[in-house]
Amino acid sequence: MTQIELPSYLEQSEAVSARFDKLKQREVILEVKHLGKQFNSQQGLVTALKDINFKTHRREFVCVIGPSGCGKSTLIRILAGLESPSSGEVLLDNKPVFEPGPDRGMVFQGYTLFPWLNVKHNVMFGLEMQGFTKATAESEALNWIELVGLDRFADAYPHQLSGGMKQRVAIARALANKPRILLMDEPFGALDAQTRSKMQANLIEIWRNIDITVVFITHDLDEAIYLADRILVLQANPGEVAELIEVPVPRPRRSGQIISPEFLATKKRLEELIHPPSEEDDADGLHMIRMAHVGDDVEIME
Amino acid sequence: MSQSTPWFAVRQALSKKQVTTLTLLSFFLPILLWSLVSYVPFLWHPKIEIVEPGSVSWLKPGMLVERAVFSEQQRLATEQKTALPQGTRANPIYLPAPHEVAIAFYSAFTTEPTRSSEQWLHESLWHSIQVIFWGFTLSSLLGVPIGILCGTYVAFSKLQEPFIEFFRYLPAPAFGALAVAILGIHDGPKIAIIFLGTFFQQVLIIANTTRKLDVALLEAALTLGAKKFQLLFRVVIPGILPDLFRDQRILLGWAWTYLIVAELIGTSSGITWFITQQARYKNFENVYAAIIMIGIIGVVTDILLAKLGKRLFPWEKEQVKA
Numbered sequence A: 001m002t003q004i005e006l007p008s009y010l011e012q013s014e015a016v017s018a019r020f021d022k023l024k025q026r027e028v029i030l031e032v033k034h035l036g037k038q039f040n041s042q043q044g045l046v047t048a049l050k051d052i053n054f055k056t057h058r059r060e061f062v063c064v065i066g067p068s069g070c071g072k073s074t075l076i077r078i079l080a081g082l083e084s085p086s087s088g089e090v091l092l093d094n095k096p097v098f099e100p101g102p103d104r105g106m107v108f109q110g111y112t113l114f115p116w117l118n119v120k121h122n123v124m125f126g127l128e129m130q131g132f133t134k135a136t137a138e139s140e141a142l143n144w145i146e147l148v149g150l151d152r153f154a155d156a157y158p159h160q161l162s163g164g165m166k167q168r169v170a171i172a173r174a175l176a177n178k179p180r181i182l183l184m185d186e187p188f189g190a191l192d193a194q195t196r197s198k199m200q201a202n203l204i205e206i207w208r209n210i211d212i213t214v215v216f217i218t219h220d221l222d223e224a225i226y227l228a229d230r231i232l233v234l235q236a237n238p239g240e241v242a243e244l245i246e247v248p249v250p251r252p253r254r255s256g257q258i259i260s261p262e263f264l265a266t267k268k269r270l271e272e273l274i275h276p277p278s279e280e281d282d283a284d285g286l287h288m289i290r291m292a293h294v295g296d297d298v299e300i301m302e
Numbered sequence B: 001m002s003q004s005t006p007w008f009a010v011r012q013a014l015s016k017k018q019v020t021t022l023t024l025l026s027f028f029l030p031i032l033l034w035s036l037v038s039y040v041p042f043l044w045h046p047k048i049e050i051v052e053p054g055s056v057s058w059l060k061p062g063m064l065v066e067r068a069v070f071s072e073q074q075r076l077a078t079e080q081k082t083a084l085p086q087g088t089r090a091n092p093i094y095l096p097a098p099h100e101v102a103i104a105f106y107s108a109f110t111t112e113p114t115r116s117s118e119q120w121l122h123e124s125l126w127h128s129i130q131v132i133f134w135g136f137t138l139s140s141l142l143g144v145p146i147g148i149l150c151g152t153y154v155a156f157s158k159l160q161e162p163f164i165e166f167f168r169y170l171p172a173p174a175f176g177a178l179a180v181a182i183l184g185i186h187d188g189p190k191i192a193i194i195f196l197g198t199f200f201q202q203v204l205i206i207a208n209t210t211r212k213l214d215v216a217l218l219e220a221a222l223t224l225g226a227k228k229f230q231l232l233f234r235v236v237i238p239g240i241l242p243d244l245f246r247d248q249r250i251l252l253g254w255a256w257t258y259l260i261v262a263e264l265i266g267t268s269s270g271i272t273w274f275i276t277q278q279a280r281y282k283n284f285e286n287v288y289a290a291i292i293m294i295g296i297i298g299v300v301t302d303i304l305l306a307k308l309g310k311r312l313f314p315w316e317k318e319q320v321k322a
Helices: A014-025 A072-080 A119-129 A134-147 A163-176 A193-209 A221-227 A255-259 A261-274 B016-039 B067-079 B098-110 B121-152 B154-167 B172-183 B187-211 B215-223 B228-257 B259-264 B270-280 B284-312
Strands: A028-041 A044-057 A061-065 A087-092 A104-107 A181-185 A213-218 A230-235 A240-246 A289-291 A298-300 B047-052 B064-066 B086-090
Touching: A028 A072, A028 A213, A044 A072, A044 A213, A044 A240, A061 A072, A061 A221, A072 A104, A072 A181, A072 A213, A104 A163, A104 B215, A119 A134, A119 A163, A119 B228, A134 A163, A163 A181, A163 A193, A193 A221, A213 A221, A221 A255, A221 A261, A230 A261, A240 A261, A255 A261, B016 B098, B047 B067, B064 B067, B098 B121, B098 B284, B121 B154, B121 B187, B121 B228, B121 B259, B121 B270, B121 B284, B154 B187, B172 B187, B172 B259, B187 B228, B187 B259, B215 B228, B228 B259, B228 B284, B259 B270, B270 B284
Parallel strands: A061 A213, A061 A230, A104 A181, A181 A213
Antiparallel strands: A028 A044, A028 A087, A230 A240, A289 A298, B047 B064, B047 B086
C-alpha cells in the first residue's frame, strides 16, 4: 500500500496566508478570556471548560470541534448568555456578556421555531421584541426569508416544513435581528447527509453576502474544514483548547476540495487531535472480547 | 393488491371503515345486551306482572310479584279449585326496556309539569347547564392564570402548590353545608361546589402543562431579545394554548361529574331535581332518559370543542390516537 504524502496542515498558499493576515487586522468581535465552567454533579465538582481563550475577528467563520463531552455546547451556551461561566469572561465588542441578547443570534440543533407562528411571523419575532413596527418587521422578515430561499413558504407553519427548511428559517430568524455574531450549535446535526451538504453550501453563500461573524459548533470534521476560517479544537476532561487551526483550504470553497491535499492534511491533524490512537483501546472503557482457539475457552482481554 | 388491515395488531392503526364499525359497535353492544335482557323473557325476568288476579284477593292487575310467590298462589288456587291468577314474566321496575326509555326521552320534553311551580325538562336542563357554566367559568378565570403562573415561575409554584395539593384531597361535596350557610340555598352553593371540585385540579394540571413547554423555545426567544413579560405573553401562553384547551375539555368533563352532588345541595334543582322527582314516582324510564341526556350533552360538547380546537390551532400536528 502506498502512503500518499500529505503536506503539513500548517503550510499555507500565498493567497491563503494573505487572507489570514488581513483577517487578523480586522476588529475583534468576540473575545473569550480565561473562560472556565464547573458543574456540581453526583460525582462531585466536574470541570466542563478550563481556561478557554480565543478571539474572533469581524466576518470570520470559526468552527468549534471536539470529542463528545468536551463542553462545546456549554461553551456556545455561555457565549449566548444562556449559562454563566464559573470564571473568566466573554466580551462582545469589548463589552462583557451577562445574559442572552439580540446582538448574539443563535441557531440550535433541535428545531426551535415557534410552532404557532408561520415562517414570516417566526422571522418577525425578534424584530418585534426590539420594538420595530409590524410593517418594518414584516418587510425586513420577507427580505431574510428570500435570502434563505423560502419566499414561497412565508405563510407555511413549521410543521409543514422539512428539517432543512426549518433550519433555514431559524437562520433567517437569527439574522433578521442583525446580530454582531451568529452562534450555531450543531445546526445541521439532525439532517441527512445530502440535506446537510446543501445547507453547508447555503450557509457559506449567506455568510459571503452579509457582514456576519460565525461561531459554529460541530462534531463533523469535514463540515468544520469545509466551513471554517479557523477551527478551535477542544479536548475533553477537562474541556481545554487543544489547538486553534488555520484552515489552509483556499476560498471560495467547493465540495470538490474535500479530496484536496490541504483538506486531507487538515483532516489528518484533526483526527490526531480528536481521536488520539493511543487512547483508542480503552476510550470508552470497552472490553475487547476475542475468541481464542484454546479449547472452548473464551479469553477476555483486559 | 390492497392488504386488509388486521383487527388485532399491537398498536397498529386500523382502517377508517374498521374504526367506524367499532365505534358503532361500542354503542350497539350495550344496547343489544339491554334489549336481550328486556325482550327475551327467559333470560332474566325475575318478576311476574299480574294480568288477571283471579281469586287471589291481594293481587291487582299491573302488580309485580316475585316468581316464587306467584307460583305459590297458582298452586294454592289449583288446590282450592278457584280461579287461577294470570300473569306474564317481567323485569323489575328499575329496568325499563329500551323502547320505553326512548318514548320517555321524547315524552319527557312534551309532558307538562304536574305543578305550576315545577319546570319543564328543558328548563331543568338549561338550569343545570347554567350552573356548570358559571362554576366552570369562575374556576377557569382564576385557575388558568394561576396555573400558568405556577408553571412559569418557580416562586409562584412553591407558594401555591403545596396548599393546593392538600386542598384537592378534600372532597368538594363535604363543603356543601358550609356553602349553603354562606351562599344561601339557591344557585350560589351549587356553583361553589363545582368551583371547588374543578379549581384545585385545574391549577395543578395547567401548571404541569405549562412546565411541559419545550425550554428550547424559551431559550430561542431569549436569544432573539425577548424579555420577562414578552416571554410569558409571546412564548409561554401561545406555546401551551393547544394543550391548555385540551386540559379545559377534560376539566369540563369533571365539572359535569360534580353537577348531581351540587344540585342536591340546598333546594334541589335542574336535571337532578327531575331525576330524583321521577325516581320518587317510580318513572324509571324518565330517570334513564335524563341520565342519557346528560351523557349526550357531555359528548356533543366535547366533540364540538375538539372541532373548535382543530380550527383554532391549525399548527397542531394530528394527534395519533392509539
